[in-house]
Amino acid sequence: HTPHVSEATVHYAATKVNGARRGWAFGPNRGTIRN
Secondary structure, three states, rough: OOOHHHHHHHHHHHHHHHHHHHHHHHHHOOOOOOO
């Protein structure tokens, strides 16, 4: 079990969902991620 990887995965998933909900209105990847 690697807490560091787990936290990174959860953070990534949360950021991905939040970004999708915000329509990627900000950030270097704005409008490039589809999921």
